[in-house]
Amino acid sequence: MWPFTARAQQPARIPRVISLAPVHVASQAEGTRRILRELGYVEGRNIRLEFRDAAGNVDALPRLAQELVREGGIDVILAISTPAALAAYRATQTTPIVALTAVDPVGSGLADSLARPGRNVTGIAVFSEETTEKRVELMREVVPRALRLGTVTTKLSSGAQSLAPVLETGRKLGFTVESINIDDPANLAKALGPEVLTRFDALVFVPDALISAHMAEVIKLVGASNKPAIFPSPDWVAHGGFMSFGPDFSDANRHLIAQLDRVLKGAKPGDLPFERPTKFYLRINLRVAKELGIELPPTVLARADEVIE
Structure with missing residues (x-):
């Protein structure tokens, strides 16, 4: 019984989320943390949240995404911008990706349709x-x-x-x-x-x-x-x-994190419609x-x- 008891007492694994962006925006990062706290997430306790960015060099996003995927141990990639989402998608078609895009996800190849993306990407599409x-x-x-x-x-x-x-x-x-x-x-x-x-x-x-x-x-x-x-x-x-x-991008970010929450709770990105701003x-x-x-x-x-x- 001892090995069974030891295994049963091991702490649950904390999901790891990586935010991938072309540039770090402090207000957006803080907004993400605040919304996650409102949803019951506490960093270090039930979520690991890390921010990675390309320091303004958009061309570096594909390499950065590939490095993250090789690094492994990522539960969800939170992609901020269409180039970040495309870089993440080209690096992995298995790790869930929740993206904020300003370009049509269907036209850019991230989704089969807005209503049913069908791949490993969902999120908020603010294009219009x-x-x-x-x-x-x-x-x-x-x-x-x-x-x-x-x-x-x-x-x-x-x-x-x-x-x-x-x-x-x-x-x-x-x-x-x-x-x-x-x-x-x-x-x-x-x-x-x-x-x-x-x-x-x-x-x-x-x-x-x-x-x-x-x-x-x-x-x-x-x-x-x-x-x-x-x-x-x-x-x-x-x-x-x-x-x-x-649209109000702070409101869009709130919806984005709500999508992330659904994926962390087991929903498949391909089954979650890309949301569009309504205001x-x-x-x-x-x-x-x-x-x-x-x-x-x-x-x-x-x-x-x-x-x-």
Whole structure:
């Protein structure tokens, strides 16, 4: 009986979750920890949570994902961004992956369908061509005489799925559209400097984890250019941006961790539908509008979910 009793008394194995991202965002990491605590997870007691990132080098994600899989002992990979999810999926088709993607998971090859992914990946898909189109339409309403529209991207968001809605909608509305591609976030000051932004009348930003990681600097550079810009989520306006339209990413993160919880409790990712945001917010900073000399149309103000004085 002694060997049986010894085995019975061994502590249960603690599940290990690795968060894989292109860049570390402290607020997102803390938000993940907070939501897990609300769900009853205590680090070191019933979950091991580790954060790994590529330090802004998107091209390093595949190698990093392969190293993690070779390392072994991972119960779930929490992939933040489409490139992180693709890197994880190409490294393993067996380890469960819960992903936050800004690109269509079906189009990118992560899932057979949104309703039934069918593979080892599920999560939250915050992509929406309609949302991107709406940002361009709002900018046309706010600056009706603007002609030159810039859209800011990095390697994370420079694909056709991210840019096509801006290019097509912009041209339909009479804009000349040009992409400002930031190869290295370390060169933000140059990429968004006065000599570059002076070419544009307005800017539209698409969801991009690398750009979001440098939110304060981006807002400062755009503000110095005196150009109106619309951003993809409300937190940009809370930090001094002019206007935003899109899902609340903190709410999306909450749903993402709820998906992670289901997988940890035994659900198969292939059986869990990719969720989509259901709430979209228009937030406007009136102080910035005044600094830009923009008189906002009453129709835009009436549709705003929040106006910051």
